[in-house]
Amino acid sequence: MSVPDLLETAAILAGSHKPPGTTPAAGGGDLPSVFANRLQQTTGRLPSLSTATTTGDLKSRFSLASLECLCLLHAAVLATPGPSGELGTLDMKLVNTLLQLVISLGVYPALEPNVGVSLDSRTRFAGLANIDAGDKEDNLRVLCRATLQMAALACDARTTVISRDLSGRYLPDLLGALLQLLHSAVNTDSHAGCLTVESVAEVSKSFDTVFESVDAHNLLEALLTLMRSRPPAWLKARCTTLLSQILQRPRGVRTALECLLPPSEAFGTLDTAQLEHVAKVIASVPKTISPPDYFANVCTQLLLLMKNSSKTSTLFRASTYCIVHIINRRPAIGKRYLLNELLSGLLPFHSGAWVPRGQEAGDFNNIGFAYEVKCDLDGRKILVNETHLNATLENLRYLLVGNDSSPVLIHALASVVPALYYMQDFAAQTGSSVRQPALEILLIYFRIADAEEGGRVLWRVMVETLQQQDTAVFARGSEGGLVLVEGQGQRLTPDLDRFIEFLDEINNDDVAGEFFLRLMDHHGDDLSEDDDQAAEKLYRTQLILCIMGRYGERIIKKPAQIVSFSKNMLLSEDDEMLSLGIALVSAVLSNDETPITSEMQASFKDILVILQTHSTHENAEIRELARELRVLIVTRGTSLTDFSDADSKALHTAQETLDEALKELGDDLVPVRAHGMHLIRGLVLSKDPVLRERLAEVTGIFLDQLKDEDSFIYLNAVKGLSSLTDVYPGETLSGIASRYNDSALELDYRLRVGEALLQTIQRCGEAFAKYSPKILPPILHVLHSPTTELRSSALSLLATAAETSPFALFPFLQQIADYIRNLLLLETKTPETRRGAVVLLLGLIRGLGVDLFRALDAREVEAIGGQLEVVEATDADELTRLHARTALADLADIANVRLGI
Incomplete structure (x- = not known):
């Protein structure tokens, strides 16, 4: 048949065909008559199907006839030469209608609850799937037949609009059907006995073909869509395994990040909740593969993304966040597959020899900066070239800035601090631009590391490193940077004045004090009287005198x-x-x-x-x-405060931690401030009594940090505030909500407070009702703000509350309904607020269900329905119309339940 003939057949099946001088093809009013009439009109146009009399059978015949029409149309389009072979806009709508009918009538009647996607959001014919469900075995056989045909269509390398729609828009439905059939084949309680062994084998082969041939981006989105529908345990486990298999593909991690994150390339547009979700997905190991094998692949991809992506791109920020997440959650894995490679540009400093890639750096031959071994102008072998050194510094800096605080990364930096120190020292002498990034990493390290570790590392820098015979040295590069070259027995000679200047820049008296005490502890070491040992003793003495002269009693506090x-x-x-x-x-x-x-x-x-x-x-x-x-x-020492008691010792430690965190919050370096918030958040979540005594102070600090211009700082402040409201809701919610309602504060600041309240409402769940009197009045007041952004924010908060704890809104429901009605009637030029109002209505309808008729009388509910119909038909914003359509469908279901239909 030709394309026009098949399009006419499709129109008959869809009910849109209207021959001249006739009535529409839909036929009578009841569904059996409708299906029978349309099938009769296609007699002779499609291969005949087995006759049947029940509605369920008619549904099956109708869905298979629609699918057969699509398959024939696909073949006919491919056979039509030239560009005319593709379909026009109206024809594409017709194809989409048939696809919806196939899915509604042939697929979903055989699926378990929550397998697939809610039909309300997928098709205009959602109600058809529930009409006379029919025999389960018959439904399963129809499902098998329809699914195999759809899979073949979706995997056809010769694409048309039909196959593209199936492999794109309707891929979640196809995957759900395939997975349902495979699950039924191994589930003894299912009706899989109606399927032949050959059919099951064919389904398995079709699934493998779909999984291998369909675009990875579409595949990943489809699996995530299935997982968002609260699937049964078996489907969730299978989808998780399949997601991990996609990540193992050469560009799997990149595909996942592009799918899970917004497409914006503006740096800082991501929030920490999005990044944390992505990192958890990436770090989830399937049961079918060992963690080392999984992370060897995934970490390689993350490092490549970090290396090849623009530093302002979403992919770069997400890849660095995932790297830090893996390092924090799996330190051994992180060291083996990430840290060794990230630090590889500095590791040869101590050995004085080039480290072959794949040994020290964890077999990342395709990631590192491979280069031919060359010599500098003095004939010394170059161990690490300029490109590799610059990349190492840049990557470490980005990992430390804009990500969660990482104690594991900070601890790992200790091994390369000597190299970083002598790099920045040499760069300071030569005027190289390398000094600033190296110095910044050092400052972050020494301000975050505890005093004892910092003092020990300074000892390694200024004493132990000088005792090594094979230390590499830094030299000028040909492009204005630095290279690491063989030392050839050359001893390092640190300048004590520059070291004291470095201590000034660290600005951490505790670290300087620990280093000084270590020098004093070893000052009496027995050293032989040979020239080298005498010079070392003199050097240590000079170092002690320099520190004492500069800091005096400041460092011994x-x-x-x-x-x-x-x-x-x-x-x-x-x-x-x-x-x-x-x-x-x-x-x-x-x-x-x-x-x-x-x-x-x-x-x-x-x-x-x-x-x-x-x-x-x-x-x-x-x-x-x-x-x-x-x-x-002897007489008084035992009578003093003793911290041998575990509780007393814990209190003392918590007090020191809090003091250190408060000090770090005043630092000028972003990672140090972020580490301070991380420490405080840990005390909050552990319900530390020391912090509870200073709760008002800590709450005020987090609220003040919301004003920070750096997105990472204020987003972490949002997380800190939501943690406070999780643990101490009664003590903190009123103060936070009052800031949201304070018109004297800046718009951006109030919106950020709103983000914290949003997370609080989400995490409270049904318990939100207990604390709603503290939060809802300020939100309702903000609803009347003259600023569009604030009104949208308040609507979003109420919509979230409606979904999580709808009964908390009962006392204010009449007020909210009046507000929405007036907003949709009068506010016609602000799509954001109109969309927010419809989303709020949708949340109330879904959250309250039939209780909506208890909260509002029938006439008010009817008025809401009428207003939604107007919005659905006339609103200029497509997304608003979609939400209105969904709300109308849910409202109709509630009305039917109430009437017992």
Whole structure:
């Protein structure tokens, strides 16, 4: 048959064919008559189908006839030469109508509940699937036959509008049908016995063909669509496995990110909730593959995305976020497949030799910056070239900025801090632009790392690294950057003045103090008198004097540091040093408010031994001071505050954590501020009593951080506020909601407060009703704001509340209904608010169900329906019309349930 003939047949089946001088083909009013009439008119046009008398059989025959018409039309279009072979706009609508009929009548009657997609949002013929469901075995046989034909159509390499629609718009329905058939084949409780072994094998083959041949983007979107429909456990598990298999494809991760994230290329448009969802999907390992095999593939793709994507793109930010997520959640995996590669440009610094890719860096030969081994102008072998070094710095910086705080990444940086220090030091001498990114990474590290670790790393930088014989060195590159070259036995010679300047830039007295104490601890080490050891002893002495001259008592503030420092002074042979050391320890013990930590108690034991040696000191005053201090330690030390008790120790640790976090929130570096919020959020979620005492202060801090211009900071502040309302709703909700309603505050700030309230409502669920009196009045007040954005925000909050806890809106329902009615009637030029009003109505209809008639009388409900009909027919915004159509369908279902239809 020709294309025009088949289009005429399709029009008959769709009920739109109207021959001259006749009435429409739809026929009578009842469905059996409609189906029979249309099938009769197609006699001779399509191969005959088996006769049947029941409505269910007629439905099956009708759906298969419609599908057969589509298959013939597909073949006819392909056989028509030239561009005229494709279909026009009206013909495409006709094809779409037939596809909807096939799915409604031939597919969904055989599917389990929640397998597939809600027909209300898929087709105009949703009600047809529920009319006389028919025999389950017959439905399954029809499903098998229809699905195999649709799969063959969707996988045809010679595409037409029909096959494109099937493999795109209706792919979730096709996949749901295939997975249902495969599940029925292995489920002993199903009606799979009606299917032959050959049919099951054919279904399995068709599924594999669809999965391999359909565009990965469409496939991934279809699987996610199926998972959003609250599928049964077996379908959810199968979809998760299939998603992971897609990720294993060469461009699978990229496809997933493009599908899950908005297409905007503007940096900072993503919120943390979106990124967190994507990261969880990427990091989910299917049961059918081992984690190492899975992450070896996925991590390679993430690193390639980070390397090849524009730094302002959505893909770049999402890939860096996923990398940090994997590093945080799976440290061993992260080290093996991510950190080794990310740090590979700096790792040769300590070994002094080039590290072959695939050994130290985890077999990433296609990711690294492969280059021919060359020599610099002095004949030294180049271990890492400029491109690789610059990429290493850039990638580390982006991982630290704009992502969740990563203790694992910070800890891993410790291994390359010496390389970073000497890189920035050499760059400062040569005026290279490499200094700034290297210095920024160092500052982030030393401001976030705890004092003890920071002091230990500084010791490695300024002492241990100098003792190595094979350390590589930095040299000028040919393009203005730096390269890492073989040291050839050359010793590093750090400049102490530049080191002191570096400590100034760190601006962390605790770290400097720990480093100074470590220097003092090792100052008495026995070193041989050869030239090298004598030079090292002199170098350490100069380092101690430089730090003391620059910082003095600033770096020795904590009681534990004072005791540790004094212990070293007690080892001195100088009487003045001994007297000062004894006086410092006495001062610490004499303060009744001084907390004695386990570290200090260990130091006191050592001091008692040292003081015993001074009992025979030749200076009588020293002997007397030593005796008095020994008595003080023994008689008073045990009576001071002791943190050996677990609860007391935990309180002390929490207080230190909170103080450190509050300090970090005032830092000028974004990652440091983000780390401070991360620490506070952890205290909130753990319901720490120390934080509870300062709850108002912490809430105010998070509210203030919402004003930050950096999107990552304010989005983390939103997360922090939602955590506070999760754990302490009664104490925090009123204060947050009042800011939302404060007209004196800036628009952007109030909208960000609204984001925090939105997350709170979502996470409260049905418990929202308990706290709604604190939140709803400010939101209802904002509904009348003259600013469109605020009204849209308030409507969105109410719509969320309607879906999660609709009965919380009962006291305000009349007020909300009046507002929506007036808005849709009078506000015609703001599509955002009109869309928000219809979404709110949809949320109320779905949330309340038949209880809508308890909250409002029948006339008001009827008026709502009438207004929705007007919106659906006349509104200029397509999305608003779609929401109105969905709301009308739901409202009709509720009315039918109420009337018992």
